[in-house]
Amino acid sequence: MVIPKELRDIVSSPQYKVKQLKVEISKSFTTHEFIELVDSLLWISPLLELLLRKYGKWIDEDKCYETISFKFSYEKPILGGENSSCCKFLPVPSWRH
Template identity: 50%
Template sequence: MNYQNLVEVMIDSSKLCRLSYSGNTAISFSMNASGPLDAEYTMWASYGPWDAEKIEFLSKMATSKVFKLSIIAIQDVIIPKELRETLPSPLYNVKHLKLSIPLPFTRCKVKELLDGLLWISPLPDMLVMELCRQSDPGFDYKIAFEFSCRKPIYKEENPSCCEFLPFPCWRHCLKTVKIESLKGHADREILYKYFSGYAKTLENFQFHVGGIP
């Protein structure tokens, strides 16, 4: 769907398996889809950065197992910390999360992106950042993260990062991380410090430029 004047969407289909939406989130949205969903949302650049309204909109697609978020403006990628600390993760059931973002892309932004994406989907099996160039449709670089987890270990009774979740987030059970960075659009040291610093359960970290064997 792509309607500029859209104000309300109601979807009632228990067999719905794929949903793609491009536009803003200032609409009334409800959905009845009982099965696993492959969903995609393209955020309009003119609609501004993240806010509670966008988070609530994503939560309407909580049955998704695969979710792709496409952002046109790079400044709209980062999810503010105050939102992550006060709102529940909208897509905690998602196991395969994709982010499509435009170039230029700076390595220093990776940690901020991960903070937001691993909050949106706090226990994924796969996270993929696709780097695109609008002037060149054939341009295709990506950074792929493959995760495996173990039985969670809590070091505090009620960790704040899991306050709104029905299960522990990745920080308490991450076992292995495999990273594929095509063309080297990521920094191994930065990523290792990020995951080992947050996930004390981490046992294995692999970083590959060009592909995961």
């Protein structure tokens, strides 16, 4: 599920309290599609600490799973010159900050 950027710009994130999210997908993604998926998930839950991506694929008659995890930190801004006013009206700053 990819949330359109136009909607993300005008609507607040719905799940601020979610700290861990597990996503199970059944198809492979291109790098660009995967980046869009992660961006949308971080909009949905902007304070994620852990994102687990589980991908299942069939090998012969068995289904094999590959799991990748992403850990996020909110201690320091990634870019010092970034304008933080984009989310000043939200109860919690966005994940980009």
